[in-house]
Amino acid sequence: MKQLMIKGGRVIDPARDYDQVADVLIKDGVVEKIAPGQKSPSGAEVIDAEGLIVTPGLIDIHVHLRDPGQEYKEDILSGTRAASAGGFTAVAAMANTEPVGDDPSMINYVLNKASGAAARVYPLGALTKGLEGKEMAELGRMKLAGAAGFSDDGKPVMDGMMMRNALHYASGIGAVVIVHEEDSNLAAGGMMHEGTVSSLLGLRGIPAAAEEAMISRDLMILKITGGRLHIAHVSTAGSVELLRRAKAEGLNVTAEVTPHHLLLTDRLVKNSGYNTNTKVNPPLRTENDRQALWAGLLDGTIDAVASDHAPHHTDDKDVEYDFAPCGIAGLESTLPLLLDEVASGRIKGFTLPLLLEKLSSGPARVLGLPGGSFEDGKAGDVTIIDPEREFIIEPDNWYSRSRNTPFAGKRLKGAPVYTIVGGEITMKEGVVTERAVQG
Amino acid sequence: MQTLRRKDMLGLEEVSAEEINLILETSRSMREIMQRKIKKVPTLRGRSVLNLFYEPSTRTKASFELAQKYMSSDSVSVAGSSSSLVKGETLKDTVRNVEIMGIECVIMRHPVSGSSHYLARNVEASVINAGDGMHEHPTQGLLDMFTIWEKKGRLEELKVAIVGDIRHSRVARSNLWGLQKMGAEVVVSGPPTLMPPDLDAFGVKYYHDLEEAVENADVVMALRLQKERQESGLFPSMREYAELYGVTPKKIARAKEEPLIMHPGPMNRGIEISSELADGPQSVVLEQAASGVAVRMALLYLLLGGTKEQ
Numbered sequence: 095m096k097q098l099m100i101k102g103g104r105v106i107d108p109a110r111d112y113d114q115v116a117d118v119l120i121k122d123g124v125v126e127k128i129a130p131g132q133k134s135p136s137g138a139e140v141i142d143a144e145g146l147i148v149t150p151g152l153i154d155i156h157v158h159l160r161d162p163g164q165e166y167k168e169d170i171l172s173g174t175r176a177a178s179a180g181g182f183t184a185v186a187a188m189a190n191t192e193p194v195g196d197d198p199s200m201i202n203y204v205l206n207k208a209s210g211a212a213a214r215v216y217p218l219g220a221l222t223k224g225l226e227g228k229e230m231a232e233l234g235r236m237k238l239a240g241a242a243g244f245s246d247d248g249k250p251v252m253d254g255m256m257m258r259n260a261l262h263y264a265s266g267i268g269a270v271v272i273v274h275e276e277d278s279n280l281a282a283g284g285m286m287h288e289g290t291v292s293s294l295l296g297l298r299g300i301p302a303a304a305e306e307a308m309i310s311r312d313l314m315i316l317k318i319t320g321g322r323l324h325i326a327h328v329s330t331a332g333s334v335e336l337l338r339r340a341k342a343e344g345l346n347v348t349a350e351v352t353p354h355h356l357l358l359t360d361r362l363v364k365n366s367g368y369n370t371n372t373k374v375n376p377p378l379r380t381e382n383d384r385q386a387l388w389a390g391l392l393d394g395t396i397d398a399v400a401s402d403h404a405p406h407h408t409d410d411k412d413v414e415y416d417f418a419p420c421g422i423a424g425l426e427s428t429l430p431l432l433l434d435e436v437a438s439g440r441i442k443g444f445t446l447p448l449l450l451e452k453l454s455s456g457p458a459r460v461l462g463l464p465g466g467s468f469e470d471g472k473a474g475d476v477t478i479i480d481p482e483r484e485f486i487i488e489p490d491n492w493y494s495r496s497r498n499t500p501f502a503g504k505r506l507k508g509a510p511v512y513t514i515v516g517g518e519i520t521m522k523e524g525v526v527t528e529r530a531v532q533g
Numbered sequence: 534m535q536t537l538r539r540k541d542m543l544g545l546e547e548v549s550a551e552e553i554n555l556i557l558e559t560s561r562s563m564r565e566i567m568q569r570k571i572k573k574v575p576t577l578r579g580r581s582v583l584n585l586f587y588e589p590s591t592r593t594k595a596s597f598e599l600a601q602k603y604m605s606s607d608s609v610s611v612a613g614s615s616s617s618l619v620k621g622e623t624l625k626d627t628v629r630n631v632e633i634m635g636i637e638c639v640i641m642r643h644p645v646s647g648s649s650h651y652l653a654r655n656v657e658a659s660v661i662n663a664g665d666g667m668h669e670h671p672t673q674g675l676l677d678m679f680t681i682w683e684k685k686g687r688l689e690e691l692k693v694a695i696v697g698d699i700r701h702s703r704v705a706r707s708n709l710w711g712l713q714k715m716g717a718e719v720v721v722s723g724p725p726t727l728m729p730p731d732l733d734a735f736g737v738k739y740y741h742d743l744e745e746a747v748e749n750a751d752v753v754m755a756l757r758l759q760k761e762r763q764e765s766g767l768f769p770s771m772r773e774y775a776e777l778y779g780v781t782p783k784k785i786a787r788a789k790e791e792p793l794i795m796h797p798g799p800m801n802r803g804i805e806i807s808s809e810l811a812d813g814p815q816s817v818v819l820e821q822a823a824s825g826v827a828v829r830m831a832l833l834y835l836l837l838g839g840t841k842e843q
Contacts, residue, residue, distance in 0.1 A: 285646075293729035294546070296646040296668030296706060301730075367654065368647030413623060414645040416666070 097121050098517050099134040100476065103143025107150055108451030109458075109467035118148055120474035123517040128468055139519075141512060143478055149450045150467050151183025151475025151515065155457040156247070156272075156326055156350060156400035157425060159185075159215070162203065163192025168405040168423075168495045170207045170215060176403070176425040176494035178212035178520040181510025183475040184465060185213055185403075185425070186457075188247045189220040196220035196231040198239035205240050212520040213513070214475070216242035216463060221260050221271060227251045230260055234267050242461050245272035247326055248375075250308055252278055258315045265321030270348075270461060272324045273312055275333070276376065280304035285416060287360040287377040295364055297415065300377050302330040309333050313340045316347060324460050325349040327402050329376035331386030338395045348460045350400040351387050353431045354422050354500065359384055362500060370411045370418035371500040374404070391452065392443050398457040399449075401428040405496030423489075423496045429453070429477075430485045431501060433508025437481060446481070478512035485509035493526055537835040541653040541660040544669035545710040553678065553715060559831035560679050560824070566603060567827060577606035580837050583631050585641045586663070587613035592798055592822055593663050593672070597640050600829035606837075609636075624648065625655045632658050638837055641665075646703075659836045667701050672832060673797055674707030676824040678715060680817050681752055683824070684793055689716035694747045694788070696780055697756030697805050698727040704797045705756055709735045722746035723756075723778050726767040743777070743784050750788040754795040755780040755806040771804055781807040793817050 100118040105128060107113075117132040118125065134140050159173040168176075170187075177185045187204060189195030195204065201217045208215035219236035221244040223229045233244055244264060251257045251273065264271050281304040286292050288299020309325060313336060316323050328334060328349045337349050354374060359381050363372045372378060390396040404421025411418050432453075436446050454477075458466025465475050485506045489497035513521035520527055535555055545553070566574055582601050586594055594610070601608040609631070628639055638659040641649055646666030653660040664670040682688055693712055699705045699721050712719050713736060721732065722740045732739050740746035747753055758774060768774050785792065794806075794816045802808045811818055 288730045290731040290734040293731040293734045294706075296666050296703060298667075299730055367650040412625065414643065414648040414651055416645040 095122060096517060097135050097138035098474070098514070099132070099138045099140045100143050100148050100478065101134065101140055103146045103148035103478065105148045105468070106447050106450050107468045108447045109150070109455035112468070113447055118468070118476065120476070120514070120517040123474050124471055125468050125474050127470065141478065145480070145482070146511065147446065147479040147481055149477050149479065150454045151465055151513070152181050152429065152450075152453040152477045153184045153457040153463060153466060154182045154401050154403065154425065154428065155186040155398060155461055157185045157187055157403035158190065158405065158421070159187045160405060161191060161207065166495065167407050170204065171211055172493060172495045173403070173405070173425070174208060174211035174213040174215060175526045176492060178513045178515070178526050179493045179524060180426040181429040181477045181479065181513055182425065183213055183477060183513055183515045184216060184463065186216040186218050186242055186461060188245060189218055190225060190248045194220050194224050196223050196225070198232065198235045201236050201239040201241050212526050213515060216461065218242055218272065219244045221246045221251065222256065225249050227253055227256055230263060233264055233269055237267050237269055242463065243270040243272055243324070245274070245326070247272060247274045250274055250276045250278055254311060254315065257312060258319055261315060261321045261323060262319040265319060270322040270324050272326050274326050275305050275308035275312065276300070277304045277307045280307065284377070285373065286363050287379045289360065289380060291360040291364050295368065297363070300375070302332055302379065302383070305330050305376055306332040306336060309336050313345060313347065316345055321346065323347045327352050327355065327376055327400070328387065328390070328396060329355045329379050329383060331383045334386045334390035334395055338390065338393070341395060348397040349395065350398040350457070350460070351391060351396045352400060352402045353424060353428045354378065356384065356387055356391070357431060357435075358500060366500065368415045369500065370413065370415055371422065371498050373415060373418050373420050374422050375420040388441055388444070392448070397452070398460050399428065399432065399452040400457065401425055405494055406498045407495070408497055411498050421498060422500065423494050423498050425494060426492050427487050427499055427501050429479070430487065430506045430509045431504070433479065433481060434506035437507040474514065474517040476512070476514040477510055478514070479508065480511045481508045483507070483509040483511065536838050539836070541649070542671050542832060542836065543649050543653060543660065543662045545671045545674045545707045545714070546669065548671070550714045553675070553711060556675055556828065556831050556835060557679050557682055559835055560827045563830035563834070564827040566830070567823070572603050573605060574603065575605045576834055577601070577604040577837055580606045580637055581635045582606050582608040582638045582640065582833070583628070583636045584608060584610040585628065585639055586610070587641070587643045588664070590642055590663070592825065593642065596822070596825035597663065597829050599826050600833055603826070604830055604833055606833065624652060628652060628656050632656050638833065661832060661836070664703050666703065668703050669707045670703040671707050672825070672829055673704045674711040675832070676821060676828040677708055677754070677795060677797070678711050679824045679828050680795065680821045681793060683820070684817060685751065688712065691717045691751040692749055693717050693719050693752040693754060694750040695719060695721045695754045695756065696743060696746065696778060697723045698758055699723060699732070699756070700727045700729045701759050702756050708754070709737055713737070720746050720750070724768050724774070744787055747785045747788045750785070750792055752793040752795060753780055753785050753788055757797065757799060758801055758805050775804050779803070779805055779807060780810060782809055791815055795821060797821065
């Protein structure tokens with residue numbers, strides 16, 4: 095019988111509105127008891143969490159693990175180590191692999207390789223075969239194999255009828271459909287947000303309308319199909335407003351936002367001298383959009399923060415702007431970046447419990463995942479945070495195989511110090527432990 | 534003589550009026566050298582320059598190469614098609630391999646905006662942007678300003694109307710920055726679909742109507758309608774473009790008397806400019822080409838001069 099006692103930390107469980115100093119006892123991988131002043135059972139491993147934050151294991155519902163097919167950028171093991179180092183106990187992996195994850199065998203492959211990895215992996219299946227937007231993938235069979243949801247992420251579903259059918263069909267099997275909203279005609283050839291900065295830089299733009307038009311379309315479709323729609327990486331003020339109204343109308347839609355869209359703007363493309371680590375899709379938008387995203391996060395319009403961890407090898411990024419692939423690797427920076435926002439008090443109303451909700455119960459609710467909250471008898475997934483810890487983003491020391499981040503060198507306050515999956519410590523003081531990776 | 538306190542010339546957005554003045558003044562001396570019977574000075578003897586052109590170019594390439602010859606520098610020219618780019622080598626590797634052979638200055642034309650910034654970060658050599666995508670073409674802006682300055686004696690308080698495809702034009706961007714820094718008023722005209730998404734970013738006024746735009750203009754500059762850069766459907770037809778936005782004597786009747794007529798070349802005669810104007814007494818199209826050599830000599834001198842024993 096294996097026991098782990100986390101003593102004296104401030105336990106924050108946003109889903110239950112629980113916020114007090116208490117001890118967390120995990121027994122045989124599941125939460126046994128949360129209460130102040132517990133005695134450590136003999137033989138239990140004890141973590142002294144005084145001055146630390148103890149919270150349900152954080153979940154990143156939008157990552158690209160590149161496995162199979164592009165293991166030189168990332169694979170399931172390196173990606174889950176990165177997740178663990180970043181304080182995440184679980185990730186949901188997108189299906190844009192090679193081959194595409196559009197078949198139950200691919201779901202099995204991911205689950206098998208991830209068993210015993212440093213973080214739980216929830217595979218997402220492709221919505222359409224080959225991500226081509228033409229033919230529905232076998233959503234039901236993939237769901238039976240363990241797919242946590244379906245998405246053609248990276249690609250929009252341009253055919254409205256295809257989207258209607260997929261959303262309608264998915265409603266019958268109780269599956270969430272995650273959409274990357276971008277009208278590819280309006281966005282054609284775009285390298286960055288269309289506006290002042292793209293004008294100055296002579297880079298082709300992706301207008302906000304490309305995202306907003308597609309969100310509008312899919313919200314209208316959702317009205318006739320029912321089902322569960324989740325909007326990935328919302329990036330514009332207009333999108334937030336559309337979602338706010340849709341939620342007020344009672345539509346069953348959720349949304350996520352990335353740390354880079356919350357923290358950066360298109361100005362950085364210019365100020366960095368066309369640094370390709372600023373190239374991401376959806377693109378970094380304007381200050382006005384950034385403010386609106388924060389407002390949406392604070393008022394509940396946006397349900398979750400997700401990294402959209404999109405690892406790319408330095409060789410792929412170290413080229414001219416147009417030639418570089420889109421994406422920012424975020425698993426090892428997301429939590430410290432946002433903890434620093436809390437610590438700085440720059441965003442009024444952005445509290446630690448709110449942040450943790452957007453990284454635990456929020457994302458769990460979006461995908462209908464088991465974790466995200468402490469419940470007696472549920473998996474002992476825990477993230478322990480030191481809110482005072484100095485942290486520097488150093489991609490050269492990452493567990494991820496990739497280093498593509500515009501945040502390199504940033505000094506922050508606040509970092510995860512323990513990640514615990516099913517009662518097993520997978521990360522301690524920034525070091526991912528061996529037993530986790532042996533599986 | 535002074536030198537420029539900068540390693541690279543990537544765009545006129547980041548150059549000051551003082552620097553532009555220095556380049557124009559220096560260009561005037563260079564112009565004088567070009568008018569000599571023996572067009573050769575030893576100023577850059579023993580200095581090595583790479584001309585790297587990933588896009589076709591006649592005028593700019595010839596002009597840079599002549600400038601180098603007149604200044605006695607050693608140079609090699611590599612065209613995109615014959616370079617190792619086609620063998621899959623990266624830009625960074627290509628230039629670093631040539632740089633180690635002793636190159637001190639790289640002049641690059643490249644189809645991607647920002648590629649000269651990228652290169653400048655990755656090499657020690659000075660980088661001169663000879664046109665990067667839709668971003669900037671600073672030496673074209675400088676030679677246009679030099680041409681106007683020579684003809685009009687000043688740039689301050691002149692009104693310059695730039696007509697055509699501003700959106701895809703690196704020439705336009707460099708001129709918008711340069712001319713305004715030197716105190717000129719710049720207005721633009723052309724179909725809305727050929728304007729950048731945010732023209733206010735450049736601080737220029739846009740006129741739908743060409744005739745209105747050129748009202749009291751001292752200079753009218755027509756831009757090449759870059760067919761190869763057009764996404765389809767930005768305007769209905771070439772003949773409609775010519776009719777609405779082609780620079781013709783009738784269209785510019787409301788300009789000042791004897792306005793300068795400019796075009797960066799190569800011209801589509803009968804489309805963005807009528808031959809009547811292009812070949813007429815007000816045209817300085819050929820002077821622009823000549824100015825190009827002088828300005829590029831000046832820039833090479835100012836960037837390379839003084840870094841070694843002079």
